[in-house]
Amino acid sequence: MTRKPTIADVAERAGVAISTVSRHLNGHYVSRAAKKRISEVIAVLGYSRSRNARNLSLGRTGSIGVVVDSTLDLWFTQLLAGIEEELSKHDASLMLASLDLRGHYDAHIVHGWIREKRVDGLIIAKPGKRERPLLQKAVECQIPVISVAPDEVVKNIQVVRCDNIAAGATVADHLADFRHRKIGFAGGPPQSLDSKDRLLGLQNRLKQLGIPLDRRHIWWCESYQALAGIEFARTLLGKPLDITALVMGNDALALGFMRVAQQRGIRVPQSLSIVGFDNVPEGALLWPGLTTVAQPMREMGRAACGQLFENIALVRDVQIVEYPMELVVRESTGPAPDF
Amino acid sequence: MTRKPTIADVAERAGVAISTVSRHLNGHYVSRAAKKRISEVIAVLGYSRSRNARNLSLGRTGSIGVVVDSTLDLWFTQLLAGIEEELSKHDASLMLASLDLRGHYDAHIVHGWIREKRVDGLIIAKPGKRERPLLQKAVECQIPVISVAPDEVVKNIQVVRCDNIAAGATVADHLADFRHRKIGFAGGPPQSLDSKDRLLGLQNRLKQLGIPLDRRHIWWCESYQALAGIEFARTLLGKPLDITALVMGNDALALGFMRVAQQRGIRVPQSLSIVGFDNVPEGALLWPGLTTVAQPMREMGRAACGQLFENIALVRDVQIVEYPMELVVRESTGPAPDF
C-alpha cells in the first residue's frame, strides 16, 4: 500500500524545489534541463495533481452546477452528454440539481450553492420567470452563469440558444411544400421565448408565402411536458378538426399529442401532419416518426460548458451564442389531405 | 465584497479555539455553552464549511464517479435522478463518464479516475464483460464500487439490482391470463444476466402453467438499444409470425420493435402482444402504450448512492440488494388472437 505521490515526492526525486515542479505543471518558465527531469520523474511515479489541494489553493471549488427543471426531461439528457464531454477536459466535477423533481418547485439547494459559493459557475437549462431570482442572486454573488435556451431575456446573463425564428420559418417552408394551407400552432407556455420565436418565424414565413395562420388556430399549453400535450390533444380532438397540419412547441408536446391522436384513430400524416422542435431521440422510435427541427443539443452543452470555464477564468462581456436548427423529416408530415 | 467566512472567523467571534468549532461541526463533544455560542455565530455569519479544505484534510476527493454506457440511455436518466437526490444530502459532487458516447468504447477516463484516485467511489450502471477490467482495477485500488443491474456476477462487488426471475414470472402470469399459448422471448445480449434471469422466470412459470416456450421462439439481440430491436423486428417480421405474444429483453428493444411492427401494419395487441422490462417513461408516450415490468430505478439510484457512501465511510462486507419489479399494464398486451 503506497500512497499517491505528491508534488514533494516529484521535487525530491528530481532534485528541484517544489515550486519549480509547480511552475512546470502550470506551464511557467522552467529551464529545459529541469523540465526534462521533472517530466521523467512524473512519468515514473505516475504523479497527478490533487484536484482538491489545487482548488483550495486557487480559491475555487472545482465543480460547476447544472440546474434543470427535471433530469427526466427528454431534452436534458443530450445537453448533459455535451456538458460531460467538455467537463472531462477540465478535470472538473458536476453538481446536479432538479428544480422540479420531487413534485414541487424547490430551488433552495441551488440558492445554497450560490450563497455558500459551492460551485465555480452555473449552467441553467431553460430558465424562465421562476428562475429569475436564482439568476439575479448568481449575478450578485459574482458567480458566472450560462443560460441555455432561456424562456425570457435576461440582462447580464450569457446565453446559448438556437435560432428559433429561422426554425419556425423552416417548418413553414416544409409544410408549404406539402401544400398545407390550414396550419395550427400549439406552443408551450405563452411566456416561453422559444415558443414565441418559433411561432413568429412560422407566422412571418407563412405570410410571405401567402398562407394564412388563423388566430383561432394558435394555442398554448400549460407546460412543455408530454402530459400537457396529451391534455391539449384531448380538448382539441374533442371537436371537429379544422387544420391539416399542427406545429407543436416542442417534441415532448408533440409526442403526447400523437399518442392521443393515434388512440383516436386519427391518421398521421394522412389526416393530420405533426411537427415538433428539438429532435429528442424518442421521436425516431415511434411510428410514424416525428418530423422535427433539431437543436444541436449536445453541441450546445459543450459550448455552454466551455464558455462557462472561460468566464470562470476571466471576466468577460456577456454575449449570446445562437445555433442554427435543422429540419429532420420523418413520417409525421405529409401532403395536405385536400390536395 | 466580503469573503466567505472561515472556521477561524467563527472561532474568534465565539471566543473559542478553531478545534472546538471543528468538533462542534463534526458532532464531537463540546460543552453546552460553547455549543450554543458557536451555533449562534455560525447563523449570524452564514458560515458553511469549505468542501475542498475538508476533503483535503480528510484525504478524500469529495466526488463520486458515475459510469454508464451512454448517458443517452433511456434507462439511465431515472437512475441519475435517484443518485442526484441522495447526493445532495452528502454535499458531494459527481463525475460522469460515458463509456460509449463517442461512437467507440473508451474507458480510459474512468481508468484514470481510479489510478489517480480522483473519486471516492464508483457507481457503475450495467457493467458487463467489457467492464470487468474496470471493476478489478477498482477493487485493487481499494475504491468502493456499487454495480447496478450488472450483466454478470462479479465477486467482491456490491450489487443493486432487481429480482428479474420474479419479473419474468409476472410476465408469464400476465400473458397466461390473456390465454396466450404461443409466446416468444427476445433478450438483449445472450450474456446479459438480466435477460437470462427474465427468460428463466418466464420459462419456469410458463412450464408450471403448462404453456410451452418453444426453443425456436427464443432469440437474442445484439445490444439493449432500440436500434437492435428495430433490426430484430425486421428479420422476425420478414417471415410469417408463429407467436401471439412477444417478450422483449427491455423497453428500448420493445420500443424499437413496435416501431417496425406498426410500420408494417401489425396490430398491437390484436395480432401480437408485446411486453418489455424497465418502464422507461417513453413507453407511456406512444400508442399503444407499452406493457412492461417496472424497475424502481430512481430508488435504485438512491440506494446505490447511499450504500456507496456507507462503503466509503467504513469497509463492509459486500452484499446484494434486490428490488422487486412491478407489472405495468398498458395497451400493448391483450387477449391472444386465437381465443
Next chain:
DNA sequence: TTGTATGCGTTATCAG
C-alpha cells in the same frame, strides 16, 4: 472539555 500544533497538497509571493 478545550486549546495548541501539525498536516493535507498546491499555488503564489518574494528574495536570491
Next chain:
DNA sequence: CTGATAACGCATACAA
C-alpha cells in the same frame, strides 16, 4: 531561472 515560505480552510493527535 530557482528555492524558501506563507497562505488556502479544515481535522485531529496531543497536551493541558
